[in-house]
Amino acid sequence: MKVYIPDDSAAVSVGANRVAAAFPKDVEVIRTSSRGAFFLEPLVEIDTPNGRAGYCNVKPADVPGLLKKKPTPISKIPFLAKQTRFTFANAGLAKPYDFAALKKARGMKPQQILDEVKKANLRGRGGAAFPAGVKWQTTADARGQPKYIVANADEGDAGTYSDRMIMEGEPYRLLEGMAIAGLAVGASKGYVYIRSEYPAALKKLRAAVAQFTDFEIEIVLGAGAYICGEETALLESIEGKRGMVRYKPPFPAVEGLWGKPTVINNVITFATIPDIITRGADWHASLGTATSKGTMPLQLAGQVKNAGLVEVPFGATLEEVIYDFGGGMPTGCKFKAVQVGGPLGSIFPKKLLETPICFDAFAKVGGILGHGGIVVYDDQMDMVALARHLMEFTAAESCGKCTPCRVGSTRAREILEAILDGDGSDDDLALLNELGDTMKNGSLCALGGLAPMPVLTAIQYFGKDFRRRK
Amino acid sequence: MLEKCVASPPNILATLQAVQAAFGYVPLDTVPAIAAKLGVTDSDVRGVLSFYHDLRTEKPGKHVIRFCLGDSCRATHCENSLAAIEKKLGCELGETSPDGKFTLEKVYCLGNCALSPNMMIGEEIYPRLTPKSATAALEKHK
Numbered sequence: 219m220k221v222y223i224p225d226d227s228a229a230v231s232v233g234a235n236r237v238a239a240a241f242p243k244d245v246e247v248i249r250t251s252s253r254g255a256f257f258l259e260p261l262v263e264i265d266t267p268n269g270r271a272g273y274c275n276v277k278p279a280d281v282p283g284l285l286k287k288k289p290t291p292i293s294k295i296p297f298l299a300k301q302t303r304f305t306f307a308n309a310g311l312a313k314p315y316d317f318a319a320l321k322k323a324r325g326m327k328p329q330q331i332l333d334e335v336k337k338a339n340l341r342g343r344g345g346a347a348f349p350a351g352v353k354w355q356t357t358a359d360a361r362g363q364p365k366y367i368v369a370n371a372d373e374g375d376a377g378t379y380s381d382r383m384i385m386e387g388e389p390y391r392l393l394e395g396m397a398i399a400g401l402a403v404g405a406s407k408g409y410v411y412i413r414s415e416y417p418a419a420l421k422k423l424r425a426a427v428a429q430f431t432d433f434e435i436e437i438v439l440g441a442g443a444y445i446c447g448e449e450t451a452l453l454e455s456i457e458g459k460r461g462m463v464r465y466k467p468p469f470p471a472v473e474g475l476w477g478k479p480t481v482i483n484n485v486i487t488f489a490t491i492p493d494i495i496t497r498g499a500d501w502h503a504s505l506g507t508a509t510s511k512g513t514m515p516l517q518l519a520g521q522v523k524n525a526g527l528v529e530v531p532f533g534a535t536l537e538e539v540i541y542d543f544g545g546g547m548p549t550g551c552k553f554k555a556v557q558v559g560g561p562l563g564s565i566f567p568k569k570l571l572e573t574p575i576c577f578d579a580f581a582k583v584g585g586i587l588g589h590g591g592i593v594v595y596d597d598q599m600d601m602v603a604l605a606r607h608l609m610e611f612t613a614a615e616s617c618g619k620c621t622p623c624r625v626g627s628t629r630a631r632e633i634l635e636a637i638l639d640g641d642g643s644d645d646d647l648a649l650l651n652e653l654g655d656t657m658k659n660g661s662l663c664a665l666g667g668l669a670p671m672p673v674l675t676a677i678q679y680f681g682k683d684f685r686r687r688k
Numbered sequence: 689m690l691e692k693c694v695a696s697p698p699n700i701l702a703t704l705q706a707v708q709a710a711f712g713y714v715p716l717d718t719v720p721a722i723a724a725k726l727g728v729t730d731s732d733v734r735g736v737l738s739f740y741h742d743l744r745t746e747k748p749g750k751h752v753i754r755f756c757l758g759d760s761c762r763a764t765h766c767e768n769s770l771a772a773i774e775k776k777l778g779c780e781l782g783e784t785s786p787d788g789k790f791t792l793e794k795v796y797c798l799g800n801c802a803l804s805p806n807m808m809i810g811e812e813i814y815p816r817l818t819p820k821s822a823t824a825a826l827e828k829h830k
Contacts, residue, residue, distance in 0.1 A: 228800050231813040256802035376758030376797040414742050415754070415798050417811045441705060441740035444796060458699030460739040519801035520763030526802050561759055561796070591801070593759045607762055611796060614741075 219245045219285065222263040222270070222312060226252035226386050227418035228379070233277065234260040240281035251387025253310035254527025255297050263310070264289060270310075297543055302505075303529045304493045304513055305486060306380075308388055315390040319492035320432060323398045326495075331402040332358055335491070337499035339511040344370055344447070344484030345559065345588040346664070347510075347577040353481055356471035358403040360479035367399045367408035367433075368456070368475060368482040371423075372440050372447040374413060375560025377591035380515040380527060381485035385412065385419035388489075389426035395488030397433035398495060399481050408435040409475070411452050414442055444561075444615035448663050449482045451617055462617045463663045484589065486515060506532035507576040510587075514575055518544045520593035521551050530575070537571035540594060551596040555680065559588025561611050562668035564675040565601070584675065586668065601676040601683040606634035612669040623666025626657040630673065637684060647677060647684060690721055698726040700736045704743055713744040741793075749784040749791040751829045754808040758797035766805035772819035773807075776826060790826065 223229075223238045229252045237260045238247045252259065263272040264285065271289035273280070292310075293299055303309070323331055336351030357365055369392060373381040384392055396408045410427075412420055420439065427435050438456050440446050446455045450464035453475050474480025490512060494502045502512045510532035516539055518525045523545035530539070536556065540546065547553050555565050564585035566573070573583055580587045595604070612627040630653055633646050654670030661667040677684055693706035703722060707714050714737055723733045737743050755770055770781070777785040777792060784791045800806045803815035807822065814825045 227813060228803055228815070231800055231803060231806070231815040259803075373799060374797065376756075377760045377801045378797075379799040379801055382799040415795060415808075419799075438702075439705065440742075441701060442742035442795070443740050455701060458701040458703075458736070460735050517801065519760035519804060525804075557759060591759075593763050593801070595763045598765065599763065604762065607757070608759075611757075615796070617739075 220248060220265060221245055221285075222248050222250045222310070223260060224252035224310065225249040226259075226383065227416075228252060228256050229259040229261070230418070232259050236278045237262060237276050237281060240278040245285075248312050250312045251309050252383065253292075253298055254306060254383060255295065255524070256526040257297075257524045258295070261310075263292065266291070269293060297524050297526065297528075297545075300543065301529050302513055302531050305391070305489050305515055306383070306387075306527060306529050309383070309527070315388065315394075317390070317394055317432075319495035320394050320397055323401050323495050326401075328358065328402050328404065331398060331495070334494060334499045335402070338494045338502035339499075340487065340490060340494060340502065341510065341577060342484055343486035343490065343514070343589065345375070345586065347587070350483055350487055353471050353483070354399060354402055356469070357405075357479045357481045360472045362473070362478045364407065364478060365403055365405040366475045366478060366480040367396045367403070367405045368453070368470075368480055369396055369408065369410040369485055369488055370447060370449065370452055370482055371410050371412040371416075371419075371485050372452060373416075373485070373589070374444040374447040375562075375589045375591050377519045377557070377560060377593040378517050378589045380517055380590065382416050382419050383527060384485050384489050385416070386422045389423050390430065391489045391492055392423075392485050393426060393430045393433070393435060395491035396435060397430075398491050399483070399488065400433050403479070403481055405481065406434070408433055409438055409456055410435060411438045411440060411446070411456055413440045413446075444611075445617045445665060448617075448665060450663075452482070453480065460617070462619050463665075465662065486589075507574065507579070509578045510576040514587070514590050516575065516590045516592055518592050518594075520557075521547055521553075521596040522594045523548050532574070532576050534575050535571065536566070536573050536575065536592070539575065539592065540571065544594070547594070547596065551598075553594065554597040554599055555595045555601070555676075557593045557595070557672060558591065559586040560591050561608050562586070562664065562671060563588050563591070564671045565595075565604070565679065566675070567679040584671070586671070601680040602634060602638050605673045605676045606631060606638055608672050609634055609669070612665065616665060620660070620662040620666060622657045622660035623662070623669070626653055626661075626666065627669060629653060630657075630670070634673070642684070647681075650674070650677065690718065690725060694722075694725050698728070700726060700728060700733055701740070704733070704737055704740075708743060713747050716745050746784075750789050751809055752791045752793060754793050754795040754798065755781065756796070756798050756800075756804075756806045756808075757794050758801065758804075760797075760801035761805035764804040766817065769805060769807075769817040769819050769822040773822050773826070776823045789829070
């Protein structure tokens with residue numbers, strides 16, 4: 219008898235290791251990645267003639283006699299069955315990685331790979347949504363030598379965990395994507411910059427890199443600085459310096475790591491490459507909306523019943539994701555707002571739930587899709603307290619290079635603290651708007667440029683919270 | 689010890705991370721030796737040391753708690769568990785408990801957002817915190 223139990227750190231946090239240890243010796247326990255239905259973890263699966271079936275929320279005490287009970291077919295779990303999985307197609311399985319895409323890419327000319335990625339219209343999944351093919355072509359055409367491939371695994375946006383799941387669950391998919399990028403642009407070495415908050419992912423990634431001989435890859439460990447998710451700050455950090463944002467241009471694609479041409483993409487962007495190579499650019503371009511192609515691994519969090527990873531083609535609405543997949547609010551909680559795109563993402567009220575998951579549809583309503591984090595807030599959340607928290611975050615994480623971000627975030631935090639303490643006035647809201655404009659237009663990078671967005675949208679949609687305290 | 693910690697090629701951050709891995713923190717009096725070894729100035733080293741939240745210049749408690757203040761943990765009202773922990777430890781975020789057992793640090797996101805609110809003690813994540821489960825987790829660390 220064989221059972222499959224995830225060793226993903228989220229599953230482990232709710233007892234997957236203790237459950238695995240509770241099985242008797244005659245049961246073979248195979249550790250796998252997690253399917254990302256974290257509300258069901260620990261999810262213990264078995265093989266049946268009709269595919270995998272599982273037992274949900276298993277505790278060690280449930281293990282004796284568990285296998286005599288009737289399991290739920292995985293295909294009958296709506297949260298999973300309704301998804302369109304490519305990047306996370308193997309999540310939860312124990313499938314050896316076949317490197318089919320890398321083998322195919324070896325038979326292609328570098329320009330063919332570049333054309334394929336461009337034709338697929340793959341936009342970066344880290345937040346900026348810049349076309350990956352354009353970045354790659356720029357590096358391929360750049361004169362400097364050597365060239366580098368850098369994976370941004372500094373998944374700092376609170377409410378996101380898809381990079382972590384890839385690194386823990388299928389690290390070879392990331393490494394393969396990087397190796398293909400290396401072939402396309404003629405790079406000699408790759409780096410993965412991983413945040414220190416992910417010790418389990420670091421271990422899995424180290425083990426994978428040690429086995430991976432197709433492309434030289436070095437792992438660099440971050441040290442707890444959100445700004446190092448910004449691509450130029452990340453490069454400074456790899457070089458061992460303070461993570462200070464660089465002026466652009468020159469762009470990293472031309473002058474990046476140690477001044478050399480560098481492709482820097484998010485983990486999910488690289489992890490999407492293998493499917494584009496094996497299935498073809500047309501397949502990728504056939505999924506999604508007019509301007510956002512392919513699938514997006516969304517990450518549900520906060521006050522939502524079924525929190526977990528939801529990979530769907532672009533175009534699904536926020537409402538579908540939160541209610542059809544997420545199951546809506548937990549018992550006793552009432553929806554108030556949703557924040558998409560991490561701590562710099564706008565805060566939306568109920569009426570904007572009809573917004574489709576699409577980079578441009580979000581931009582049109584004044585938001586960002588970012589790295590795909592979706593955090594739901596209930597009616598107990600005071601928007602002034604939330605805005606103050608987010609500005610405190612920006613003030614703590616600003617690299618300090620440009621004045622709008624360095625000074626603006628601290629001033630905004632102080633104003634919000636005054637409002638929170640009941641010392642606010644109408645002038646304060648006007649001042650926050652003006653300060654927000656300055657930060658948006660005058661900041662060097664997206665941290666300062668986007669930080670006012672959640673505050674300004676909170677004032678716009680939940681003005682009552684702010685005025686109540688006057 | 690320093691000999692072993694100095695990264696090659698010289699890299700200030702990697703060196704400081706190695707020193708902290710060896711001592712638990714980066715004693716300020718090691719800065720001149722690190723700078724000399726790397727061929728940079730003291731202020732270069734201090735600049736990197738003060739920039740990164742992970743790097744400490746004071747000896748931490750026996751266990752380090754990284755309490756998550758990320759958006760999802762805020763959304764699930766982590767402040768209640770934080771208050772319970774602060775009361776139990778007799779120290780606030782950024783401080784070490786008077787008995788030297790725990791250092792309580794904040795962290796912005798542990799990537800366990802589907803099971804918020806979270807904290808990490810050592811490398812172990814404690815999910816779905818309540819004031820009760822949060823203080824109970826402390827009991828497991830002597």
